């Protein structure tokens with residue numbers, strides 16, 4: 001039931017593993033010793049044994065080497081001696097003459113389930129009489145059919161219990177057992193005047209990891225998380241998996257909130273350590289929310305709702321933290337739910353739009369491209385930042401339709417600017433890992449190109465490092481297919497993900513975008529400057545151009561220019577602008593004579 005090489009770290013997991021051990025036990029545990037009779041023994045003596053021992057169902061008949069050769073059962077012997085004059089006629093006969101010479105004989109290591117099958121096939125008579133057990137070909141005892149049946153039914157019942165109460169993947173208690181334990185825990189807390197802490201735990205962006213790295217990767221990750229959580233709690237506590245990446249912890253016998261905080265801090269620290277999964281090391285974070293019994297709620301439902309609300313508050317505030325419930329959090333979940341629903345409608349209601357941020361060539365300062373950045377203007381909430389809604393779009397799969405809309409809209413804007421008389425600029429569009437993983441992603445791009453929406457040399461797709469690296473095999477092929485269409489490819493936020501340089505060599509890329517965290521205060525941060533220089537040198541060696549993202553001031557511009565970065569993008573030149581505003585900005589930028597108009601992509 002548990003994966004063979006899954007880590008089993010806690011007594012809870014261990015117990016579950018023992019309970020659910022898939023191996024059938026052997027008949028050894030059914031063995032009981034019944035003195036056999038030898039072949040030459042007289043029938044009358046055997047009859048006496050049955051008369052004296054009312055419990056005796058059958059005896060084995062063995063030869064002088066203690067090899068079983070037959071069986072005499074109560075039915076057989078009583079049938080013989082009930083006949084008229086049989087006692088007088090048969091009492092001197094040897095048992096070998098009346099025995100059943102075809103008993104069921106099994107080795108002591110035979111599996112109980114296999115033996116049951118043999119008995120069923122051989123006839124139910126054997127179920128009553130039982131069977132003979134050998135060890136190293138020598139008689140060691142017998143087992144009754146009754147014991148066999150009892151063993152099988154007990155195991156079935158236990159399996160059913162395990163199936164009903166434990167999560168199949170991680171071996172942790174499931175929702176049913178969690179509910180039981182929580183009820184029990186609250187009762188104990190009340191009796192002992194202690195506190196109980198209920199913790200809701202959700203991995204950050206798990207769906208995204210699952211979608212981009214595959215389900216077996218996701219399963220391994222969950223196993224690792226289960227093991228780390230189990231190792232972080234005390235024996236009396238419970239960690240359960242409610243489904244997906246949702247875990248809960250029940251912390252019992254707490255004296256104060258501080259006790260629980262120690263445990264949560266331990267969990268956060270444990271999770272922070274890189275997780276080796278399929279020869280990769282990944283780092284994940286989680287959002288945790290906690291509520292206390294009886295302080296926050298005296299009912300089970302209320303306590304669950306409050307711990308859940310605290311966890312959603314963490315998600316809303318940007319994840320990767322834990323929070324203890326307070327009354328202001330009560331409607332957190334409702335808000336998130338509605339954000340998800342409203343995002344679904346946003347596309348149809350025309351609430352989504354694109355802004356464009358110029359990309360500028362160095363040292364000429366020619367405008368050579370723009371990056372299309374998605375905007376959501378919510379009728380009540382106003383501008384919702386991409387960092388809030390893009391993860392939701394990815395988790396819900398909405399990013400597929402939104403991403404297609406972004407591509408079409410960016411192409412439409414591109415044509416519209418050309419009609420207006422702007423030079424043809426490169427149009428960079430961000431592609432989510434979820435989109436990229438879609439089988440027909442290439443087909444979509446191909447369709448856009450074939451429909452004449454854009455000349456492919458002006459379309460650039462931005463992918464993050466992690467997306468490309470984690471789907472390396474798939475990625476190389478897809479990137480080649482895209483390249484064959486003539487579109488350009490860039491790695492976004494370079495330096496923040498899995499920088500596998502050897503892989504980078506394999507990918508048909510055009511550009512590396514250096515993450516803005518390295519550009520920030522570059523002049524006063526020697527480490528950042530060194531990294532930026534290294535990335536530019538790496539780009540040079542691979543024949544890739546480099547773009548510095550997030551250049552906000554002339555110091556940063558000067559520094560990246562001096563290191564021969566090819567292009568820059570950032571607030572220093574312009575914030576992302578709506579399509580119409582961009583063309584106005586473009587004209588002004590050119591007429592201010594700071595650069596020469598560029599169509600040189």
Ligand code: C2E
Nearest residue numbers: 373374386390406430431432550551552569570571572576
């Ligand atoms: P990104 O692709 O790395 O985009 C650059 C982000 O940096 C943008 O944030 C941009 O507004 C911001 N930025 C540009 N210059 C500066 C600067 O000088 N200083 C600072 N502090 N920030 C600057 P934005 O628009 O909030 O987008 C955030 C992220 O959301 C993007 O990062 C991208 O990963 C994602 N995103 C945006 N639009 C799309 C889209 O259409 N599809 C997908 N899949 N993701 C998108």
Ligand code: MG
Nearest residue numbers: 371430462492
């Ligand atoms: Mg980008």
Ligand code: MG
Nearest residue numbers: 492493513549
């Ligand atoms: Mg970026």
